[in-house]
Amino acid sequence: MRIQEKRFRGSQVCRVLSYPIAYGIAKMLLERGPMTLDELVKEVRRTKPTVCNHLAKLKLANIVRFEKDGRRTTYRIKYSNEVTEFMRACEKLVERTTQRLKKDF
Numbered sequence: 761m762r763i764q765e766k767r768f769r770g771s772q773v774c775r776v777l778s779y780p781i782a783y784g785i786a787k788m789l790l791e792r793g794p795m796t797l798d799e800l801v802k803e804v805r806r807t808k809p810t811v812c813n814h815l816a817k818l819k820l821a822n823i824v825r826f827e828k829d830g831r832r833t834t835y836r837i838k839y840s841n842e843v844t845e846f847m848r849a850c851e852k853l854v855e856r857t858t859q860r861l862k863k864d865f
Contacts, residue, residue: 776821824837825837
């Protein structure tokens with residue numbers, strides 16, 4: 761894979777997870793395991809279209825996978841170890857930068 765393509769794909773992952781709802785959905789799927797659309801809608805307290813929109817973006821970024829069983833669709837994280845590592849790094853960076861901001865003010 762070319763360097764430009766890797767950078768593009770990396771930026772897509774960052775862009776998708778920059779939405780608080782998408783980030784929350786990914787975090788929830790990591791912590792709780794596979795969930796249905798109705799379960800996700802109930803937990804994130806958003807409308808079905810909103811949740812579906814974010815799930816579609818997560819699917820396009822290759823973060824979420826889905827499985828259909830009749831009319832029921834279950835979503836899960838595709839690369840759970842890597843996504844967990846990525847989210848931990850993000851949270852660590854946020855914690856670090858927040859500490860720095862507290863010192864500056």
